[in-house]
Amino acid sequence: MTWLAVPQDSPYGIQTLPYGVFTAADQPGRRRVGVRIGDAVLDAGAAARAVGSAAVLLEAGSLNPLMAAGRSLWREVRAALTEWLTDEAHRPAVEPCLLPLAEVELHLPFEVADYVDFYASEHHATNLGRIFRPGSEPLTPNWKHLPIGYHGRAGTVVVSGTPVVRPHGQRKAPTEPLPSFGPTRRLDIEAEVGFVVGTPSALGTAVPLADFREHVFGVCLLNDWSARDIQAWEYVPLGPFLGKSFATSVSPWVVPLDALEHARVAPPARDVEPLGYLDDRGGEPWGLDLAMEVALNGHRISRPPFATMYWTGAQQLAHLTANGASLRTGDLFASGTVSGPEPETRGALIELTWNGEHPIKLADGTARTFLEDGDEVVITATAPGPDGTRIGFGEVTGRIVP
Structure with missing residues (x-):
């Protein structure tokens, strides 16, 4: 159960956590990896830094570095995101990294190769x-x-x-x-x-x-x-x-x-x-x-x-x-x-x-x-x-x- 106010029947609850890339009004030229939770977008790189976790793969302007890292790391990152959004102990650090979905611009989430x-x-x-x-x-x-x-x-x-x-x-x-x-x-x-x-x-x-x-x-x-x-x-x-x-x-x-x-x-x-x-x-x-x-x-x-x-x-x-x-x-x-x-x-x-x-x-x-x-x-x-x-x-x- 997430500490966010996400309805139980939301298709974007803690069970989903899809990845995307967004820009925010404060830095319109900087693309960031985001994770959707309810009607909010978590700035994944900022959240990693806030909790003292390695953030290199989440700091990129596309998903490609994370995708290239392989399945074991995909699972580690997903587990970490789940912990940050469910453990109240992380709330003070992570909550400021959430932005309203309506206030961000979404972009092509990865660089298409073929x-x-x-x-x-x-x-x-x-x-x-x-x-x-x-x-x-x-x-x-x-x-x-x-x-x-x-x-x-x-x-x-x-x-x-x-x-x-x-x-x-x-x-x-x-x-x-x-x-x-x-x-x-x-x-x-x-x-x-x-x-x-x-x-x-x-x-x-x-x-x-x-x-x-x-x-x-x-x-x-x-x-x-x-x-x-x-x-x-x-x-x-x-x-x-x-x-x-x-x-x-x-x-x-x-x-x-x-x-x-x-x-x-x-x-x-x-x-x-x-x-x-x-x-x-x-x-x-x-x-x-x-x-x-x-x-x-x-x-x-x-x-x-x-x-x-x-x-x-x-x-x-x-x-x-x-x-x-x-x-x-x-x-x-x-x-x-x-x-x-x-x-x-x-x-x-x-x-x-x-x-x-x-x-x-x-x-x-x-x-x-x-x-x-x-x-x-x-x-x-x-x-x-x-x-x-x-x-x-x-x-x-x-x-x-x-």
Whole structure:
């Protein structure tokens, strides 16, 4: 129990303690590592100094030094933070290091090294297959044998709240004889979960399933914005490029993997036996029971369930490194669109509107097939915590500008 006045049902209680990076009004140019507790942000470096603890890793302007330090130190720091915020003896020193959340500015919490996006929801992949290949098998022959993914652009990963400029590119509708260049007409969202790598790996060395927690520091929310018309024209034969690389938004809070022990669940039953390096049967299950919500202009349009994902984060990491590709501190890999079996659990507009055939109605009486300028998308999530608590992930937001 924390000595702060945090409601028992808060998803940002002592059970969560997510990490972020912030600036405060007194020093707007100095970025600091922060930890959210209730509606406050703990200046972690200042708190460490105040209690006489080593503060070097918490004094940086990003999470990368802490993430690079490895799991044993991650656990030590989390244990220390928990002690500072629960032991009344530390209150006089730590309380002055707390700032109201509403009075700080949140930033991209880590320096992104590489970005990879997967395609791990069977429901999402099946829906897109039915949309684009009607009358054929919706899943490609390789889909249940390996986690399909693509390499994205690390330099356009942005923090929640950053405006999303409608991208330009080539697009060609099936009815048009030639392509044209201009702003996308089919701007979409993808509600996803991101995994943030802390400990690097050596080039030429694969990371096995069992080492997932040794390398992954934590989890964030992610929106992989997608220009569907640009994507459809360019992706043959090499896959996503300009239709994806203009912006990827992430939440400002990274929830430590150790906070998610009570959220772990077995993945869905698989009807194809995975190859050995992806076979997690009998090992640690790394499905996660995250309850996500997607809102468009304040109106909830979907509730994607992350527990339905066919490929887990551990399998994605194992496949990502199976060829010997090395990990770097700050690597970000995303789950791909999270979609469930019901229409109201689909995590992208292309599914929710069935490629524009069935517009969704919003509370203000308007309808959408794809995003319009001025639209704001907010993705949130919680997960089970200890003793009936919930773990909060904050939110990832973005507003479309011309």
